[in-house]
Amino acid sequence: MTARAGTCLALALLAGCATLPADPPATLTGIRFAPATLPEGVRQSNRDLAEDFLDLTFALENGEELPVLLRYEEPVRVYMDSPELAYYEPDLAQLLSRIRTEAGIDIARVRDPAKARIFIEAVPSREIASVFPTAACFIAPGERNWRGFRARAAETHPRWAAQRALGEAAIFLPPDATPQDTRDCLAEEITQALGPxxxxxxxxDSIWNDDNFHGMATRFDMTILRTLYQPEFRSGMTRDEVAAVLPRVLARTNPMGRSLPRRPRAPESRVWAGAIEAAQDARVDRADRIDAGLLATGVAAEMRPPDQRLGVARLALGRAALSRDPVFAAQQFADAYAEFRDEFGTRDIRTAQAGVHLAALALGAGDHDAAIRLADRHIPDAIAFQNAILVASFLTLKADALAATGAESEAAEARLDSLRWARYGFGDIDGALAREQIALAASMPAPRN
Known part of the structure; x- marks a missing residue:
């Protein structure tokens, strides 16, 4: 189940997520991310990776434990026939190709539903929200279509914990969401439907993280999937049985992790999870969102060692407080940027997410050169991580900075590019969200170093 409400960043801070009309292709201008194939393996200790593997495959996000390992024991065939999802057929083809190449799983699309195991269907957002109010999309094990899912009483729906092997499953995607959100949902739900x-x-570094920083499956995700589908494993194995052979399997699927030492890691925190979800929920009163952001930041700061959750909390807190205390919000953005940069470097999606706020601050303070430098630094990262919202955000800020310096032709080119990406990212057809964000940025002081 994916909650994508928190992905509306930067330009949509005040206005919230805009959605495209019911016919997305009619509003687009050819924007589509190029196919990507990522290198195999991750630079992570296999002992840490084993812990992640077990937690991903033997539990659910609600805390429920799964008694046995779940995966497909036969070739996986995918059926998608909703006319409303026709625009996403190339995205589906690219994703399935990546899973075959990077994870080694026999998966393909079929036109005959009788041969399929995974069924993808378009369901309007309002109908999905009637079942799961905070979810943008979700997987239903043991189902084939929305009609069958809705015909069952809630208490009779097949449960993950009751499965002994993966059989049929339905994925419900919102065709009326933005292309970015629908495509991200497609990537997350299909990869999770395979077992994790x-x-x-x-x-x-995972798409299986509700902070929604990653919209495409990562090298980590593909390593987990490749490991899950090794011949040593089979559906129905217990956690102890899997743990006993996992080190040997990981030595083969992630050889670079064999000699790396373990890193201290803070565990999951239910308190932090609840606080960050409230801080990012646009339906929650702003004062309560700020309080939740303060709680999430405090909890993350006390983790030993602190990790990316502190920067995530700072960004959420800054967004919640932006209109009430812009000086405080500016400092949260600056601190998040510094923390992400120090931990992950400048060529990282988290650093770029914080950097777009610093670019807005620089523009508002009249430091046009700094706004342009930040945009030029992070636009390639936003494209590499396939985040159209972030690309549009940086291009809009760069266009205004260029215009302020008198570079009108360059500004016009950047502005045109920003609108093309915005239409894909969040349906900002006329640039209204961008103009509103820039107006706010102009009233904000630059952060202190």
């Missing part, structure tokens, strides 16, 4: 059903906030 849990979401863990402690994972820094």
């Amino acid at each position: 059903a849990n979401d863990l906030y402690r994972l820094p």
Whole structure:
């Protein structure tokens, strides 16, 4: 289950997530991310990776434990026939190709539903919200379609914990969400439908993390999937049985992790998870969101060692407090940027997410050169991590900074590019969200170093 409400960043801070009309392709201008194939393996101790593997495959995000390992024991065939999802057929093809290449799983699309195991169906957002108010999309094990799912009483729905092997499953996607959100949902739900059903906030580089920083499956995710589908494993194995052979399997699927030492890691925190979800929930009163952001920041600061959750909390707190205390919000953004940069470097999606706020602050303070430098530094990262909202945000800020310096032709080019990416990212058809954010940025002081 994916909650994508928190992905509306930067330009959508005040206005919230805009959605495209019911016919997304009619409003787009050809923006689509290029196919990507990532290198195999992760630079992470296999002992840490084993812990992550077990937590992803033997538990759910609600805390429920799964008694046995779940995966497909036969080739996986995927059926998607909703006309409303036709625009996403290339995205589905690219994703399945990555899973075959990077994870080694026999998975393909079929046109005959009788041959399928995973069924993808378009369901309007309001109908999804009637079942799971905070979810943008979700997987239903043991189902084939929305009609069958809704026909069952809630208490009779098949449960993950009752499965002994993966069989049929339905994925429900919102065709009326933005192309970015729908495509991100597609990536997360299909990869989780293959077995790793849990979401863990402690994972820094995974699409299976409800902080929503990653919209595409990462090298970590593909390593987990490749490991899950090794011949040593089979559906129905207990956690202890899996743990006994896991080190040997990981030595083969992630050889670079064999000699790396373990890193101290703070565990999952239910308190932090609840606080960050409230801080990012637009339906929550702003004062309560600020309080939740303060709690999330405090809890994350006390983790030993602190990790990316502190920066995530600072960003959420800064966004919640932006209109009430812009000086305080500016400091949260600056601190988050520094923490992400020090931990992950400048070529990272988290650093870029914080950097877009610093670019807005620089523009508002009249430091046009700094705004342009930040945009030029992080636009390649936003594209590499396939985040159209972030690309549009940086391009909008760069366009205004260029215009302020008199570079009108360059500004016009950047502005046109920003609108093309915005239409894909969050349906900002006429630039209204961008103009509103820039107006706010102009009233904000620059952060102190």
